[in-house]
Amino acid sequence: MKQENTILNKVNENKAVSSSEIADNDFITEVAAENKLAKHAIQVHKFGGSSLATAKCIKRALEIIRENCQLNDIVVVSANGKTTDRLFALYSLVERTIVEHTIQKSDELTQAIDELAKEQAQLITELLNANNTKQLLLRLNKDIEQLTTWLTADIAQHHNDVLALGEVWSARLLSALLNEQVCPSNSIDSRDFLVIDNEHSCVVDTALSAAQLRQRRQFGKLAVITGYISKDSRGKSCTLGRNGSDYSATIIASLVAAGNVTLWTDVDGIYSADPRVVPSARKLHRLPNGVAKELGRLGNPVLHAKTLLPLINPLSEHHTHLHVASSFDAQVIGTEIGKFGQIAKQELSVTYLNDLLLAQSVSFIGEAAAKAKAEFSPICIDNQKGFMVITQGQQKALSDWLASHDVEITFKPVAIIATVGHRVAERGDIRARFKRSLKAAKPLNLVGSDNNHSVIAILPEPCSIELLNTVHHEMTKDARHIGLVVAGMGNIGERFLELLPAQLNKVYALENLHLVGLLSSKKALINNDGIDVTQAASLFAQEAQSYDHEQLISWLTQNPYDELIVVDITPSEDFSLLYEQMFSLGVHVIGANKWAASSSTAHYNNLVNTADSNNSLCLGNTTVGAGLPINYAIDDLRQSGDSISELSGIFSGTLSWLFETYDGSSNFSELLLNALAQGITEPDPREDLSGRDVQRKLLILARKAGFELALEDIDCQNLVPEALQALSTNDFLARASELDEYFATALSEANSKGACIRYVARFQHNQETGVSAKVSLEVLPQSDAFANLTPCDNIFQISSHWYQDNPLIIRGPGAGRDVTAGGLHSDLVKICQQLAHKQSQVKIKGIN
Numbered sequence: 070m071k072q073e074n075t076i077l078n079k080v081n082e083n084k085a086v087s088s089s090e091i092a093d094n095d096f097i098t099e100v101a102a103e104n105k106l107a108k109h110a111i112q113v114h115k116f117g118g119s120s121l122a123t124a125k126c127i128k129r130a131l132e133i134i135r136e137n138c139q140l141n142d143i144v145v146v147s148a149n150g151k152t153t154d155r156l157f158a159l160y161s162l163v164e165r166t167i168v169e170h171t172i173q174k175s176d177e178l179t180q181a182i183d184e185l186a187k188e189q190a191q192l193i194t195e196l197l198n199a200n201n202t203k204q205l206l207l208r209l210n211k212d213i214e215q216l217t218t219w220l221t222a223d224i225a226q227h228h229n230d231v232l233a234l235g236e237v238w239s240a241r242l243l244s245a246l247l248n249e250q251v252c253p254s255n256s257i258d259s260r261d262f263l264v265i266d267n268e269h270s271c272v273v274d275t276a277l278s279a280a281q282l283r284q285r286r287q288f289g290k291l292a293v294i295t296g297y298i299s300k301d302s303r304g305k306s307c308t309l310g311r312n313g314s315d316y317s318a319t320i321i322a323s324l325v326a327a328g329n330v331t332l333w334t335d336v337d338g339i340y341s342a343d344p345r346v347v348p349s350a351r352k353l354h355r356l357p358n359g360v361a362k363e364l365g366r367l368g369n370p371v372l373h374a375k376t377l378l379p380l381i382n383p384l385s386e387h388h389t390h391l392h393v394a395s396s397f398d399a400q401v402i403g404t405e406i407g408k409f410g411q412i413a414k415q416e417l418s419v420t421y422l423n424d425l426l427l428a429q430s431v432s433f434i435g436e437a438a439a440k441a442k443a444e445f446s447p448i449c450i451d452n453q454k455g456f457m458v459i460t461q462g463q464q465k466a467l468s469d470w471l472a473s474h475d476v477e478i479t480f481k482p483v484a485i486i487a488t489v490g491h492r493v494a495e496r497g498d499i500r501a502r503f504k505r506s507l508k509a510a511k512p513l514n515l516v517g518s519d520n521n522h523s524v525i526a527i528l529p530e531p532c533s534i535e536l537l538n539t540v541h542h543e544m545t546k547d548a549r550h551i552g553l554v555v556a557g558m559g560n561i562g563e564r565f566l567e568l569l570p571a572q573l574n575k576v577y578a579l580e581n582l583h584l585v586g587l588l589s590s591k592k593a594l595i596n597n598d599g600i601d602v603t604q605a606a607s608l609f610a611q612e613a614q615s616y617d618h619e620q621l622i623s624w625l626t627q628n629p630y631d632e633l634i635v636v637d638i639t640p641s642e643d644f645s646l647l648y649e650q651m652f653s654l655g656v657h658v659i660g661a662n663k664w665a666a667s668s669s670t671a672h673y674n675n676l677v678n679t680a681d682s683n684n685s686l687c688l689g690n691t692t693v694g695a696g697l698p699i700n701y702a703i704d705d706l707r708q709s710g711d712s713i714s715e716l717s718g719i720f721s722g723t724l725s726w727l728f729e730t731y732d733g734s735s736n737f738s739e740l741l742l743n744a745l746a747q748g749i750t751e752p753d754p755r756e757d758l759s760g761r762d763v764q765r766k767l768l769i770l771a772r773k774a775g776f777e778l779a780l781e782d783i784d785c786q787n788l789v790p791e792a793l794q795a796l797s798t799n800d801f802l803a804r805a806s807e808l809d810e811y812f813a814t815a816l817s818e819a820n821s822k823g824a825c826i827r828y829v830a831r832f833q834h835n836q837e838t839g840v841s842a843k844v845s846l847e848v849l850p851q852s853d854a855f856a857n858l859t860p861c862d863n864i865f866q867i868s869s870h871w872y873q874d875n876p877l878i879i880r881g882p883g884a885g886r887d888v889t890a891g892g893l894h895s896d897l898v899k900i901c902q903q904l905a906h907k908q909s910q911v912k913i914k915g916i917n
């Protein structure tokens with residue numbers, strides 16, 4: 070942020086521009102719209118041709134700009150839709166006309182120019198108000214006259230001037246529309262500042278270009294700059310070649326040291342293989358710079374190696390992140406390219422190139438190979454075996470070059486398929502897996518790239534879609550990255566985190582799980598590169614920052630993982646109210662928190678439906694019985710076709726401990742404080758004593774058993790006297806001795822009958838009488854199954870169609886740090902196992 074501010078100041082210092090320059094470069098509308106832009110960080114946004122193809126697309130781009138830009142940002146545009154192709158076609162037509170001397174072709178030319186002009190005019194009239202339409206149509210007519218002159222009089226001189234018109238029109242139109250509807254804006258022709266040495270090497274004169282750009286930008290106006298074009302030092306128009314607009318955007322970003330470049334395009338990110346032909350391709354949310362560059366070099370359809378060049382400067386302190394996002398669905402998170410840590414470095418992808426040549430010569434062996442490499446930048450080279458792989462377009466130049474050295478060369482048609490990832494060529498396991506997956510294709514050779522970010526297999530035949538799918542499957546089958554966020558770092562949360570490192574080491578299903586977020590009620594530590602699990606608590610203590618729920622949801626929306634699991638170990642109703650948003654984002658939730666599962670019927674049903682419709686998984690086994698498998702047992706009976714008629718037992722570890730231990734020898738309140746200190750009560754022990762905790766648990770189990778019930782349908786005996794109910798937790802604890810008399814009396818009355826007191830939950834369903842449910846203090850004979858538990862144990866008794874005469878009983882510790890944290894880990898493993906079988910769903914707007 071600091072850096073961005075510095076740059077803004079520099080731009081402002083240099084804002085002195087002569088009035089004639091403004092008039093030349095600025096489209097002035099009668100009243101500029103007041104600034105309605107939302108964000109505040111320097112960014113470059115580039116819109117590709119498909120994102121500006123129609124009036125509808127342009128309006129969508131306008132919306133994206135409104136939501137994502139500030140005035141000092143820069144918008145770079147390609148020509149609208151297929152305008153550049155049409156300009157190319159015009160040029161070729163003229164060339165043919167000249168060669169063939171045909172009059173007929175010149176009619177065709179006039180018609181083609183008319184069509185092009187009409188198309189532009191239509192965009193202008195559809196989008197702009199009457200006055201701006203008039204002005205832009207006048208300028209378009211002038212350009213068309215100029216185009217006709219170039220094409221008919223001096224064509225050879227003006228090849229690039231002709232091609233440049235597409236971007237000029239596009240920038241002018243978007244800038245005018247912004248002026249009308251969003252913010253003050255000016256369009257800039259990049260030939261007015263961007264200077265390169267020549268079209269072939271495209272080396273930018275950085276100092277001159279940056280200085281000229283500073284002069285062209287106007288303070289308080291959003292600059293819309295033409296992509297694709299530039300000029301050489303003699304002032305001649307140049308283009309930046311295929312996908313030149315992306316390259317323009319990154320050059321411009323480097324000139325202004327922008328923090329971000331977003332390429333708004335028709336696909337929603339970079340995938341682990343071309344998703345048009347590999348249905349199981351996964352979106353790569355974060356790609357390290359070097360890996361992205363290698364992908365571009367080896368045929369990725371979205372990325373081009375040149376695009377990344379201006380952003381990768383190992384000597385520079387400044388790092389610009391590149392995003393690829395879909396202008397057709399701006400809410401979908403795309404791919405971010407930049408400097409990332411370990412998780413992003415584990416990503417693997419597969420790419421291929423057909424129609425290549427394997428060139429063999431002694432000139433490619435040993436030290437001599439270096440010259441050939443410098444001259445031709447081959448796709449790969451093996452200087453031991455003396456071959457390199459080049460494009461067909463390089464064949465003639467390479468033959469000529471070797472002929473001049475009087476050396477022989479042979480060429481053989483080949484294709485390549487490569488696995489790309491951070492330093493994969495150094496990893497024996499990946500090479501071996503890649504080799505195995507290629508067995509049927511009989512590769513001629515396997516070569517590691519110079520930067521080690523790819524292993525390239527040279528194929529004797531073109532790479533088939535089938536082979537691409539097979540290799541992709543093998544290389545990425547276990548590569549789903551799962552992010553883990555832990556909310557609540559109290560009694561149970563702390564233990565959960567202590568157990569995490571060992572779990573990650575020994576449980577295979579957790580292989581791709583990364584701890585990425587820790588939350589308490591006030592602070593959050595989020596790290597997309599992963600939090601060291603062995604130091605989670607201390608890192609949280611040192612680095613966590615204040616946050617609010619809006620920020621949390623915004624991060625959850627943008628999270629870069631294939632799957633995200635939130636483990637809710639809070640007692641907070643507020644936090645449980647976020648579940649619906651989490652589910653609608655496809656986030657999975659594991660809860661020890663009972664609020665959501667025992668909320669109102671409408672809210673609960675809505676949560677279940679939202680989770681279902683978004684394929685979100687939700688497990689909450691520890692909400693009842695801590696680690697005991699009671700939720701699972703009920704689920705299993707129900708899913709297997711059994712029907713449950715009765716559920717009863719001791720559902721509270723706290724109350725079990727208290728009543729099993731309480732024999733009158735010490736005060737009830739002393740035991741209560743003792744239980745609190747052991748961590749077996751709820752954070753506020755009145756949640757236990759009021760019966761509410763047991764009431765919630767009975768509701769959760771009854772719902773699991775398939776009954777539609779609400780909390781109010783369960784009678785609940787509150788053991789907290791009215792006078793203590795409304796106090797703060799601390800005040801309640803200070804006055805806990807006021808509980809003693811009631812329990813002393815209840816105990817002595819029960820004992821006088823040879824009985825004991827226990828807090829019992831009972832649910833019954835009967836065809837005739839319907840449902841009855843209550844939680845209360847009962848006097849039980851000492852021989853009762855619920856009367857003789859180890860303190861803190863829970864007991865669950867289930868009667869069902871299958872368990873009629875002899876009920877199913879589950880008994881064991883129902884509260885406590887270890888068993889609850891263990892139960893949460895068990896849920897975590899289950900979710901990860903289920904996610905391992907989940908197919909990723911590829912979403913590509915604009916392609917399918």
Ligand SMILES: NC(=O)C1=CN([C@@H]2O[C@H](COP(=O)(O)OP(=O)(O)OC[C@H]3O[C@@H](n4cnc5c(N)ncnc54)[C@H](O)[C@@H]3O)[C@@H](O)[C@H]2O)C=CC1
Binds near residue numbers: 556557559562751
């Ligand atoms: N203690 C036990 O044996 C069992 C507890 N549970 C449940 O586990 C949960 C946690 O219990 P304990 O660890 O004993 O509580 P605790 O009070 O020791 O810890 C709760 C933690 O949650 C955090 N927190 C509170 N509100 C939050 C919010 N809105 N966002 C993020 N963090 C928030 C607090 O900062 C605190 O670190 C409770 O819901 C409890 O019912 C479930 C089964 C057994």
Ligand SMILES: N[C@@H](CC=O)C(=O)O
Binds near residue numbers: 692695720762884
């Ligand atoms: N206080 C609860 C803890 C778990 O939910 C209990 O006693 O069971």
